[in-house]
Amino acid sequence: MNILENLNRGLVVSCQPVDGGPMDRPDIIASMARAAVAGGASGLRIEGVENLKAVRPHVSVPIIAIVKRDLPDTAVRITPTLRDVEGLVAAGADIIAYDATDRSRPDSRTDIINAINAAGVIGMADCSTFADAQTALAEGALLIGTTLAGYTEETSDGSTEPNLDLVRAFSKLGGFIMAEGRYNTPEFARAAIEAGADCITVGSALTRLEHATSWFKQAVDGAAKHEAR
Template structure:
């Protein structure tokens, strides 16, 4: 069974702790990943080479790998350099996700996609719009995700929650594996994303960012 069939209809647990937080250690990320798989995750999304190297020997499920960078001259953060692609492939990522918006960055979105395919990995396009998805699919990306909807100047503030309309629009394209991702923080929203047309659903903060989830409960209790 190929990678996409293994995750179709399933949950992808994004094991990305708060940067610099108490849980931001490769050994803890590996434990998070194993716990997520034990709970039923069909796949994982892992950020950073050290974290990926720690997780890969511990699990057999497919892994979507990314490297985040903070650039002075670009808002793009997700897999922005060709050397990031090569490092992710070497560390064992089955799928490499990249920022598929047209915004400037060290290596163009087309170059990152081409390098991913050259290395024999599946490419996941983290998109903000239908135009992003079309360009990615035309270039050979296997997966289109709604990851960046709400996080670009063009889409900021359009949705408080998940972008179900974009999920449906990706499904209507008639090709590519559709990944719902972004602000999906309850089981009900995850199910709704699937019904909107997602082949699989990625959930991050609600599963693996303990500081955020604790803050949600603390704020609700204080407000009551």
């Protein structure tokens, strides 16, 4: 299976329910993954070794795997340690995504991507800036994602829309481009491909029912308040 060819011009569904919510169980996540594939997803993004183990036997599409950790001395959360890489490799990841920002973490981003490549797995750099992507490609990542744009201290701007300008900038670098982060409508997903993305990842709009429900609830409440004036 040529993993990147299978993902090209495709949709990745991030099956990451709200942490600690009623859907945050490996068996439910596996069902989410199967449903996403049935709906046409070209790939999946799965968090956690146990969740990956639950999903892997049921799907043949590429899986982008991560581990999220809240550590005391760093803001880096996505696959911050070499031990995380080892666990994801053993559980059957096709691609491992990691935080590719220049922030400090237990194991350097260089060591992380080297370990991913040494294991024969594809590395995906979750970037926040153009500079992050340049460094990641130079260090051996094959995928560059806009995942962290707007989610770091350097890039936080309060926007609720995806950073299509960063997608356009990434398209000049030559790597495989994953548009990710706040792509919560079909129109935004289409715009990402038109801006030069090779693939698009959608998460909350599809697999975080609490979030998607709240968007509709806010709209309904807003309409009710307007009518009450």
